Every structure is written in structure tokens, then in C-alpha cells.
Amino acid sequence: MPHKFLLIGKSGLLGSSFAKALNHKELVALDSSQLDITNWENVVRVVHEVKPDVIINCAGYNQVDAAEAVLELGKCNAVNVLGPENLAKAAQANDAILVQFSSDYVFDGRNVEGYNEESTQFGPESNYAKSKLAGEKAVIANANKFYIIRLSWLFGLGGQNFVTTMLKIVDEKANLTVVDDQFGKPTFTVDAVAATLGLIADGAEFGNYHLVNEGVTSWYDFAKKIFALSAKNASVSAVSSDKFQRPAKRPTNSALLNTKRPTLRHWESALAEYLNSLS
Numbered sequence: 446m447p448h449k450f451l452l453i454g455k456s457g458l459l460g461s462s463f464a465k466a467l468n469h470k471e472l473v474a475l476d477s478s479q480l481d482i483t484n485w486e487n488v489v490r491v492v493h494e495v496k497p498d499v500i501i502n503c504a505g506y507n508q509v510d511a512a513e514a515v516l517e518l519g520k521c522n523a524v525n526v527l528g529p530e531n532l533a534k535a536a537q538a539n540d541a542i543l544v545q546f547s548s549d550y551v552f553d554g555r556n557v558e559g560y561n562e563e564s565t566q567f568g569p570e571s572n573y574a575k576s577k578l579a580g581e582k583a584v585i586a587n588a589n590k591f592y593i594i595r596l597s598w599l600f601g602l603g604g605q606n607f608v609t610t611m612l613k614i615v616d617e618k619a620n621l622t623v624v625d626d627q628f629g630k631p632t633f634t635v636d637a638v639a640a641t642l643g644l645i646a647d648g649a650e651f652g653n654y655h656l657v658n659e660g661v662t663s664w665y666d667f668a669k670k671i672f673a674l675s676a677k678n679a680s681v682s683a684v685s686s687d688k689f690q691r692p693a694k695r696p697t698n699s700a701l702l703n704t705k706r707p708t709l710r711h712w713e714s715a716l717a718e719y720l721n722s723l724s
């Protein structure tokens with residue numbers, strides 16, 4: 446049973462949920478000012494000093510649209526590819542388990558059935574998505590003891606997310622338009638964290654996992670549910686993605702299928718709990 450955890454990216458959306466869930470364990474939790482995962486010497490020194498059983502990497506470059514700019518691409522690849530590679534090498538050298546998070550965006554988005562953990566229907570369409578897939582490959586190439594956990598459409602305390610964005614703009618705009626032709630599984634950080642810690646505690650086989658809440662929806666229906674549950678009287682119109690151009694292309698259908706671990710609850714029930722915690 447692993448007992449010492451090194452948490453990286455502790456201040457982010459996912460990292461702050463891990464910090465809360467692990468506060469009764471032996472934990473060293475760091476932000477980017479304390480550990481820059483793109484700096485090999487920094488990574489080696491910290492991992493060697495801490496001697497963790499498990500390294501949980503919540504650091505990431507997640508500005509999907511900004512990453513399409515040539516000037517940002519180097520930073521995106523440094524954090525999402527070189528960083529996991531450094532951590533995988535350091536984990537391997539210290540016999541630690543590495544937990545790396547990846548994204549539904551690594552898939553091609555054309556499979557309406559969704560994607561299981563072993564699917565090879567990759568087709569990343571944005572620089573961010575390409576960097577996440579390359580990060581997965583860097584971990585597989587450099588470590589034996591790893592969990593690659595793909596997540597999607599995260600919401601939770603500790604950072605800006607689709608829910609907080611919707612709740613903010615509904616007070617600023619009379620009419621909202623939200624795309625209704627992209628489908629995925631909204632996932633509460635609290636549930637993803639609990640499922641990840643369960644996986645580690647069980648000593649599950651190393652490999653790929655999809656730890657997402659159940660239920661597939663569109664961004665439009667997700668937005669409508671947010672307003673319904675928070676009793677906001679919002680005027681929301683559906684729009685197709687070709688009418689809502691953004692720099693980075695998103696997959697049409699990125700539903701992740703969890704076929705290896707206990708099912709997480711439906712996203713609507715998780716959303717209700719999250720909204721309650723905001724009020």
C-alpha cells in the first residue's frame with residue numbers, strides 16, 4: 446500500500462481537489478514556483494529528496510485555444526510532453542508510481558459509441574490534443590509503473606471551469622449561445638480524485654483508465670442543466686460549432702468509456718453537489 450505522495454500542480458483545478466483529499470496522508474504538495482516539471486535538474490532533485498511512492502502529476506498546459514499560436518506552442522509542449530517525460534524518468538529511477546492525466550481530446554471524435562481505455566482511434570486535432578497524446582507516449586516510453594488517466598470536461602472547486610464561466614456570463618449577457626453538436630462526459634474533480642485514489646489503493650494493474658462521471662451530453666444541455674439547478678433564468682440558444690469558430694478544433698464526440706473500474710455517478714448528480722457547495 447503506497448503511503449507517501451508527491452502532488453505536482455497542487456493549485457490547479459484538479460490539483461486542489463487532490464490536495465484536499467490527501468491532507469491526512471503523508472504528502473508533499475508543490476506548485477509551479479516550487480517545482481517546474483520542464484526543468485530536469487529540478488525534477489530529479491525533488492523526486493530524490495521526497496522519495497515518494499506515488500507521484501501525482503496535475504500540472505498541465507490547458508489553454509486549448511492559446512496553444513494554437515506559434516509563440517505558445519513551445520510552452521504547451523514543454524509542460525505537456527517534456528514535463529511528463531521528466532517525471533516518468535525520475536519515477537522509474539526512484540521506483541515510484543507515476544499518475545499522469547490525459548484528455549478525451551486525444552481521440553478523433555468520430556466514434557459515436559465512445560472510446561474505451563485501449564482504443565487506438567487517436568486523432569488529436571489541436572496542438573493541445575497532440576501534446577496530451579505525446580505526453581502519454583512519453584510516459585509509456587520511460588516508466589513501467591504508471592497510470593494514464595484520461596479525464597474530460599472537468600468542473601470543481603479551485604479553478605475556472607465551464608460551470609463558473611456560465612454562471613458568470615449569465616449575469617452579463619441577456620442571450621447566450623452554446624454549441625449543441627459536441628458531446629462528452631462532464632466530470633467532477635472530487636469524483637475523479639476519489640476514483641484515482643481508489644485505483645492506487647487497490648493496486649490496480651498499470652495502464653490506461655477513463656475515470657469520468659457517467660452520462661453523455663452536449664455543451665448546450667450541460668449549460669441548460671447548470672442554469673436549471675442553480676435557478677437562473679437564462680436565455681440559452683443552441684448553435685452549431687461551425688457558427689462558433691474558435692482557434693482550436695474540438696472533437697465532435699469524445700465520450701470516454703470506463704470499462705475497467707467501478708462506475709462513477711451520473712454527472713448531473715455530481716453537478717448538483719458542486720453547485721450546492723458554491724452557495
Ligand SMILES: NC(=O)c1ccc[n+]([C@@H]2O[C@H](COP(=O)([O-])OP(=O)(O)OC[C@H]3O[C@@H](n4cnc5c(N)ncnc54)[C@H](OP(=O)(O)O)[C@@H]3O)[C@@H](O)[C@H]2O)c1
Nearest residue numbers: 454456457458459477481482504505546548596597598599
Ligand atoms: N480541465 C479539464 O477540463 C481537463 C480535461 C481533461 C484532462 N485534463 C487534464 O487534467 C490535468 C489537470 O488539469 P487542470 O484543469 O486541473 O489544470 P489547471 O487548473 O490549468 O492547473 C494546471 C496546473 O499546472 C501547473 N503548472 C503549469 N506549468 C507547470 C510547470 N512547468 N511545472 C509545474 N507545474 C506547472 C499550474 O501551476 P501555476 O498555476 O502555479 O502555474 C497549475 O496549477 C491536466 O493534465 C489536464 O490536461 C483537464
